[in-house]
Amino acid sequence: xxxxxxxxxxLFIVLVIFLAIGLNRDPQEVPSPLINKPAPAFEIxxxxxxxxxxxxxxxxxxxWILNVWASWCVACREEHPVLVELAxxxxxxxxxxxxxxxxEDALTMLAMQGNPYLLSAFDADGRVGIDYGVYGVPxxxxxxxxGMIRFKHxxxxxxxxxxxxxxxxxxxxxxx
Amino acid sequence: MKLILLxxxxxxxxxxxxxxxxxxLADDPVIEQRLISISEEMRCLVCQNESLSxxxxxxxxxxxxxxxxxxxxxxxxxxxxxxxxxxxxDFVLYRPPVKPITWLLWIGPFIILLIGIVxxxxxxxxxxxxxxxxxxxDDDNKRIDALLNNKNEKGAL
Numbered sequence: 064x065x066x067x068x069x070x071x072x073x074l075f076i077v078l079v080i081f082l083a084i085g086l087n088r089d090p091q092e093v094p095s096p097l098i099n100k101p102a103p104a105f106e107i108x109x110x111x112x113x114x115x116x117x118x119x120x121x122x123x124x125x126x127w128i129l130n131v132w133a134s135w136c137v138a139c140r141e142e143h144p145v146l147v148e149l150a151x152x153x154x155x156x157x158x159x160x161x162x163x164x165x166x167e168d169a170l171t172m173l174a175m176q177g178n179p180y181l182l183s184a185f186d187a188d189g190r191v192g193i194d195y196g197v198y199g200v201p202x203x204x205x206x207x208x209x210g211m212i213r214f215k216h217x218x219x220x221x222x223x224x225x226x227x228x229x230x231x232x233x234x235x236x237x238x239x
Numbered sequence: 240m241k242l243i244l245l246x247x248x249x250x251x252x253x254x255x256x257x258x259x260x261x262x263x264l265a266d267d268p269v270i271e272q273r274l275i276s277i278s279e280e281m282r283c284l285v286c287q288n289e290s291l292s293x294x295x296x297x298x299x300x301x302x303x304x305x306x307x308x309x310x311x312x313x314x315x316x317x318x319x320x321x322x323x324x325x326x327x328x329d330f331v332l333y334r335p336p337v338k339p340i341t342w343l344l345w346i347g348p349f350i351i352l353l354i355g356i357v358x359x360x361x362x363x364x365x366x367x368x369x370x371x372x373x374x375x376x377d378d379d380n381k382r383i384d385a386l387l388n389n390k391n392e393k394g395a396l
Contacts, residue, residue: 090287091287093284093328095328096324096325096327096328096329188301189298190305192301193302193305193326195326196327196328198285198298198327199284199285
């Protein structure tokens with residue numbers, strides 16, 4: 064008899080727990096189907112040297128970071144100092160993918176805020192971005208020696224994410 | 240003053256007669272129709288409560304362009320859907336596919352319905368039993384008959 068009396072309360076508590084979990088999740092963070100899949104191949108011109116091209120195949124054999132950015136993206140400017148910090152650590156090369164940008168604007172931003180990238184590929188029409196499932200710049204991928212995507216972060220990376228996720232993951236991937 | 244107004248009106252009306260009709264959205268209405276039918280079933284990832292066909296976001300424009308190209312290449316609807324899912328995951332589809340992780344989503348409502356039906360049936364059975372357990376004695380029957388007859392006589396009057 065007593066249990067029956069408590070049943071609505073228990074159901075209510077379950078409901079509240081589900082709502083609390085739902086409210087605390089970021090709806091913008093959609094799990095990427097690309098994790099543990101080979102990084103899509105592409106070959107597009109570089110940002111600073113339009114005549115030279117970049118292809119992910121050239122990064123085979125090392126762990127590297129692909130960062131999708133654009134000069135028009137405010138969150139990218141916010142993230143930029145963190146990337147500069149990451150580049151200083153020299154833990155892994157960072158390749159930029161300049162997404163739907165204007166060359167001059169992008170180069171100006173790098174000149175003003177520092178250039179953490181080994182090089183940036185220039186994705187003028189966003190076609191490469193589509194292959195990587197980009198929907199909100201900035202996005203960051205960690206790609207292993209075999210060219211597999213191991214980690215994806217949507218939105219600006221922070222020092223917290225660097226220390227808790229990216230650094231440990233990279234050093235683990237470099238061991239294998 | 241009136242003259243200036245008149246001239247201005249003349250110029251304005253002349254200008255509007257030169258204006259062109261709205262340009263058609265695409266050269267090929269068949270492709271456009273397929274594009275709409277495919278993209279209506281897809282979520283725009285930037286503005287998640289809008290369909291890909293309705294969104295004006297930059298990414299949605301790009302993706303519609305991409306789907307248009309795929310249609311022109313002769314890809315089937317299924318292939319185009321796979322193209323999108325490979326890049327953006329099942330989240331891009333408004334109708335989640337049936338697979339182990341979505342089983343609960345698909346059959347959950349039916350399980351809840353089943354629990355409801357079972358609960359209702361047991362409740363009704365228990366109530367029926369409670370009612371049928373009342374046994375009437377002969378005395379009771381006599382009283383009932385008497386009451387009913389009494390009523391009938393009154394009704395006849």
